[in-house]
Each structure stands twice: as structure tokens, then as C-alpha cells.
Amino acid sequence: MRQMHKALIAAALGSVFYSQASIAEVSANIGVTSNYLWRGVTQSADGPSVSGGLDYEHESGFYAGTWIGSIDWGNGNGAEVDWYFGYAGEAGDFGYDVGYVYYAYPEEEFDDSNFGEAYANGSFGALGFGLAYTLNADADDDAPFGQGDIYYHISYGFDLPQEYSLGLTYGYYDFDIDESVWGDWNYSHVQADLSKGDFTFSISKAQEESGDDDTKFVVSWGTSF
Template sequence: MKLPKTLSLTLSLLGLSLVSHTSLADVSANIGVTSNYLWRGVTQSADGPSVSGGLDYSHESGFYAGTWLGSIDWGNGNGVETDWYAGYSGEAGDFGYDLGYIYYAYPEEEYDDSDFGEVYLNGSYGDLGFGVAYTLNSDADDDAPFGKGDLYYHVSYSFALPQDYSLGLTYGYYSFDIDESMYGDWDYGHVQLDLSKGDFTFSVSKADEESGDDDTKFIVSWGTSF
């Protein structure tokens, strides 16, 4: 269940664009590997490594679309997460905005009834980032976890450091619209620290006990675009 992409929801890294001056559009590809694929503070790869790749299209109007695939393991066998997304991003004065829709698909039989889609709105002001995602449609029952109506909020702040290092801090909170008499309390928060240089990132992540995955995580990741 997926990014960073959000993001940490950041699937595409450095870009060498394939530019058409006629269409005023860019197409790029990305690949990556991580020692532990985390999504909203929770491992998607059974605390093991994961490889990923994707394609992105963007137009100077602000419209973009793309797809991303990553290897996963929820403890019921190896699988693949396939994300499809489209949206519109731009700036209004000092503020940046990004509005879109993302669909998380899991084609393997072991992951039946796991697909769902979200609408999201992300913003930025300087080094501050923030956003919210709402589960719009899901294969799960409406009153079950990851069903329709769930909300995820996040806020982040980044710092430029000497020698081309950067430091990012993210806090996220997942609020599930569920029948607590049947499923209990699933709401949880998580925090993540990312130290990056070039194509490499070292991360430390910690989620609340309600996430079901509250061990402190130490992750090394590499990714690039072309």
C-alpha cells in the first residue's frame, strides 16, 4: 500500500527529460531499490528489499500522468503494486499545489480485494509541504480498513545542509472510517527523517503501535530518473 509516493511519496527523482518542443511535454522513466519499502510508516515488503520503476508524462500546462510498479510482500507471498495516477500541479504566488487521483492495484490472486483509489491535494510554501488524501473507491467494504472514507494527512519540512546534503522531516496521520466495534482502533501517526545526497537516501521511521508495525525502521534507498 504504497508513496511516498507520497509521498516519501517521492517516486521520481532526478529527471533527464525527453523533450518535444512541439508538444511542450516531457516523458521520463525512473528506477529504484530500497532496503525496506515503507508506505505511510508501514512496511510493504516484510521489512525486506524492494525494487521499483515507473514512467511519467508531464505537460507545461501543469497536467501530468504516470504509472509506478514496486515489489511487495504483505506476508502472503511476493507480489507487485501497480499505481496509476493523473493530476494537475502549479503555483499561485509563493504557494505550490498538486491535485490528482491515484489508483493502487494488486494483480496477484493473493492480493484480491486490495485495490483502492484516492484523491489527493498537496501543497507547498518554501521548504514546508503538506497534504491530504481521501479514499474515494475501494474493493474493501466501506466500514473496513482501507475502505471508502479513509483520510491521510501529512506535513513535512526540508533543510539544505552543507556539501549538497538535505534533511527532511515528515509527520503523517492515518484516520480510518471504520466500524470500531468490529475492527478496533486503527488510527495512527508516524514520523520519518530522511537524509539525502544525490540519488541516495538514508531514512529513520517510527509509527504508532496502532499501525501494527511500530518497530523503528532504518532504510537505505537509491533511485534515479532518465
């Protein structure tokens, strides 16, 4: 599970295709982090994770791609494979990005974990906001990560001296579940990301209901070409 496909995308193929009618680009990315966090919760048992992906982007605003990262949910090591497509553009000072992402977990230990989301993100200057809605899932509809879950987020970025930047994010996960069976899973989380070049230092904290409420200190590196 990840919320990085727009922040750390692109690795192994970096070519550009031209025609008289359009320009399209294929890019690639690789990355490593001391702790793979997704919506405030570790996906790597608070250990390191490596990742890579490929992305196609057309001048019309259409894009598609795939991303793979190593995970550890405490029941064995595995991989997360994401597939996504969408459309992004600008209308004056307002930026928008709508699309669909499918989170797949191929290993047998992660049966019934696959799910897909529709997402809509916007930006106005340094302010970002958006939501993701679970459309389809292997889990039962009234279970966590089943159909109907909604994740909301808002962020703000600052430019700092010496080419540093600071990003602040608040997110809230609203699970559409049978609370008489599952209890209360809804939670919020906050994160601060200090970046320079290809490196990012993050501090993250989620509420107790997330099941992972320790304060996280994370160092990440990623590049695209």
C-alpha cells in the same frame, strides 16, 4: 501502497516531445530500497524492494504516470501497480498539486486490496502539507482501506552542508471504519530522511496501532532520466 509517486518518480523512456503550442516530457525512473515503507508501514516484510515507473508532464501543469514496485505482505511476493494523474502549479510562493491515484495489486493473494484516492498537496517554501481521501475501494466501506479513509501529512526540509538535505515528515491515518468490529486502527508516524545525490537514509517510526511499530532504518537509491 505508496506515498512516493512525487518523490521518486520517473525509468526506461526518456524522450521529449515538442510542438509550436506546447512542450511535453516523458521521463522514467528506477529505484531500490532496503525496506519499502508506505505511510510508516513496511510493504516488503522489512526486506528489499525494487521499483520503476514512467511519467508524462505537460507545460500546462497536467501530469500522468504509472509506477510498479515489488511487495511482500507476508502471504507471498507480489507487485503494486499505481496509476495516477493530476495537476500541479504555483501561485506566487505557494505550490499546489491535486490529483487521483489508483493502487492495484494484480496477484490473487491480494484480492480485494485495490483502492483509489484523491489527493491535494501544498507547499510554501520548505513547508509541505496535504491529505489523501479514499474514494473507491474493493474492501467494504466500513473496513480498513475502504471508502472514507483520510491520510494527513506535513513535512519540512532543510539544506545542509556538503550538498546534504534533511526532510522531516509527520503523518496521521484516520480510518473510517466500524470500530466495534475492527477496533482502533488510527495511527501517526514520523520519519526523517537524510539525502545526498541519488541516495537517502531514512529513520521511521509508527504508532502501535499501525501493526508495525518497530523503528525502521532504511537505505534507498533512485534515479530518473
